[in-house]
Amino acid sequence: MGDEYLGENPKFGYWRDTHLRVTGTAVSSIQQRLLTDWNAAAAPADRVRWREGYFVEPAEAPGRVALQIAASGPDSEWERIKFGYIKMIDSAQRSVWIQSPYFMPDFAVLDALKIAARSGLDVRLMIPDKPDHLLVYPATLSYADELAQAGARISIYRNGFLHAKTVLVDHEMGSVGTANMDYRSFRLNFEVNAFFYDADLGARLRDIYLDDLTLCTPFDRTTAFGNRYLWAIKESTSRLVSPLL
Template identity: 50%
Template sequence: MPSLQYILPIINVIVIINAVAAVITVFRDRRDIAATWAWLLVLIMIPVAGFVAYAFLGRKLPKNRLFRLKKETQIRLEQMIQRQRDELGSELMPADAVTSSVRGMVSLFLNSDGALLSRKNRVKIFTDGHEKFHAMFQDIEAAKKHIHIEYYTFYNDRIGNELLHLLERKAAEGVDVRVLYDPWGSMGTFRSFFKHLEELGGHARPFLGAHSAILDFRLNFRDHRKIVVTDGRVGYVGGFNVGDQYLGRDKKFGYWRDTHLRIVGSGVFELQERFIRDWNATDAEHRIEPSAEMFPVIKVKGNTSLQIVSSGPDNDGQQIKMGYIKMIMTAQQRLWIQSPYLIPDDSVLDAIRIAAMSGVDVRIMVPDKPDHAFVYRATQYYASELAEAGVKIYYYNNGFIHAKTMVIDGQVASVGSANMDFRSFKLNFEVNAFLYDTDLAKELETVFLRDQDLSSLVTVQDFKDQSFWLKFKQTFSRLLSPIL
């Protein structure tokens, strides 16, 4: 048996090599300070296993893929948009044509994301998966020209197969069907799942050409968007994915509470454009060439003004996060937030604190059960911090709440795919609708109050009464929050 005098030097050498490798690994890519220190902590404190975790969570998106996305981002489909602007006139307006209360927000998105302000849209809110999929299936069934679908999760299960068979039938009718899905979010769904759809003339592609989660084992930089556009006239955006659990069929989660929008009007243009850019960055061989048919002139009698805003790691602007901060700082009376994850960075955390300490009625609703252990404990940590600042924290008790909504003063709201966490702010590709409509905002407030009746208020004392072990898990998870 080797003596201790030989073992200790070997251990010291391994520790030194591990530390050097950790520094080289972390600093070779540009990242913010919080994420840098978090990764150093993981790599140094958990040798070997830490590098395995880094392979899944820490690696950057390859530069060639980022270039493809940036290149497509420059294609703003200006001719189509200008045509709409010319024919719709006042229905697409610049920031100075709206009321002063939202002018700054409209300008923010115009300047940071080129997001047009679209007026006179008809928007319907869905909070139940059965109702959402029923309406979406009807719109897909009615499509005559094209169907564009982009989801983080497209599972090979009951609802996934129902949607696939519907798409196959539409493709057989000659409708141009295209599906983008994220291979990690759609774990278990392989290219062969869409084989018959492609035989019928449809197209299905994993986002940015990753063939499977196994070959592209990267948890970061996922396509977390949820977009459906039919004939350029009807669009869907929100939090629901395609899977049985989103219909409450998974015993682990129970009833699934989410929020999704159906949009009819010129607001669909930006959803259509977003899908085209993502598709063309993914499949250059079967590019979509924008045509007037994809951007029809839509005149509806609606009351909702909105902007579709997207963000992702191909752009350092963090547009959706900036929109959240703008909303938080704009709130005068009420700021109500629903999110399955509450892991804000310092800028968002400070904005929420300032709002609460300024007398704004700040309420945040999160699930009362985890779907990811570390993420849930980090959520509890930040919930306790915000409770101390005067924020009312609610745990949703009627299943699992997955909605990503924010509403202020019954005037402005946001609904989309972006959670209140680091991952949605910086690491994933997201899309949100920012809504300027008092009736719609008040409807979302009513939804919040209905959910509040099914939730429990967690007080500062409740957090203080938690066990030492639970507090330790929350604090440890918080240290990893920049990389969760």
């Protein structure tokens, strides 16, 4: 946690994020991940053991939103969240809308998005207009430009720092969680995402995206990159080390 998340850091200003409040049986999956992460980080004497009270069946009737909790990290054999992204992108029929503060996908995800864009789908990416890490933003702009060349629409959020990590497919399924579109989130960081399958929730996230779009400007590579000689150095360096960022 930090002051910047409250919009109190003048460098970033307004902090734009997206969260879900989850109730019902899906909470048990989040609870399980919490306990697993706790035990991975805690000293042996501080680790918790299973207790029935940690997993209480909800008293209310089950909800109507189909929800899957996917977690991945250095303790996972499979890159579950990345696989979920690829599955959704490959199954898209009309649109793929993404918000991410960092966009440094590996070849599998980037190729899936390029194929979707080249196939005529409405592929959109929204990224912030300022960096919070020195080398991350040049890499994000570089990968965004590559996706734009495939036909995707790239928007630059101008109302503070965009920290939302959402994927919306066909306005009826998608993902909200902690994972960024980058190597670290796919392979190295402990991350957890909620994958949903619900047209009403999809419509709400669509409307949020469209509201945010009014605070964006279209990506323009000339404006974004500035001095082409200096940019070439930044781009080459940032892309070289992007798997570590």
